[in-house]
Amino acid sequence: MTFHRYDEPEVIEEGLRLGEDDEFTYECWPQMYNDRLVLRSKKDPYTYEYGWCFPKQLGVAVAAALAVWNPETQDEPVGWHKRAVQNIRRAPRRDEDPAYNRERCVHGSYMDAYCTVDLHCPRDRARMTEDFDELLRRNSLGGGLTEEQKRAEAERQQRAEWIREIRELHLLLEHTPAQLRRIAEIVEALEGDAAAREHWERAARAGNRDAKDYLTVVNEEAAEKEEERG
Structure with a gap:
């Protein structure tokens, strides 16, 4: 595939067309509560195969994400908080950028890091519950938290504070x-x-x-x- 990013957006009925490749046009569709980056099929222009929801900012967040995204080597853009469809995109040359193409949670954060969108992300909640249960188990056996456990708890609290702060900034x-x-x-x-x-x-x-x-x-x-x- 060859991706072409337009120098100037094209106004369409649904919003703005920002670029295209061999199979899709890349479009920004304003929604009631968010802006949506959509990959509309050229073969069937009445459907889109991939889509991501961004903060509602008059298309600014979508345009910024597309400006730094390389669809040829990178699976998905950055900055979204929800996939608009269940399909998870895979770039044709994704092996060239393995660090970028790590698995993401439903909010767009990497699975090996805490979610930066939702403090109550199901993935993180399960991880935190397991960690807390382990702390309780060790505490019942040893009587009090070890220095390592105290550091781990402090790190969790710091991460929770960072997530809260970045959620407020994203709004x-x-x-x-x-x-x-x-x-x-x-x-x-x-x-x-x-x-x-x-x-x-x-x-x-x-x-x-x-x-x-x-x-x-x-x-x-x-x-x-x-x-x-x-």
Whole structure:
């Protein structure tokens, strides 16, 4: 497949057409409570095979996600909070980006990290329940929490606080440069450098100096490592 992102969106009846590949057109459909990125089939334009719901921001969140997404190597975009259909997309060259293409929960967060959208995500709730049950079992045997258990509990509480904060930030229709930087910091803490990269870039484009300085350092370190390998 070859993906083509339009320089200017095309106005259509449902919303905006933002790009296309050999099989689909990539469109933003405003809904009552969210904006939806839809991959509409060229063979059957009355249906769409894949879709993702984003915060309702006049299409801004959808356009930002599409701007940094490579559908040829990456399964799904970032920033969505719900799949619009049950189909889970798989990119044709997904093996080229295994770190990005890790499994995600129903809210779009990686399965090996805590959900950044819903503090009560069923996946996380099950994990937290298992961890808490294990703490109770050990406590009943040993009488009091060990230092390791205290650290683990503190980490869980910190993650819960980060998730609460990022949920509140996601609800805002517009973000200041400082808020965009904070989102990048939280995503990096929860999901790692790769997942946070686009958020740092977004904060930098918005004019946040800390984000610009961070990306400068990261890029310089990457260049040094590349030279060492060369």
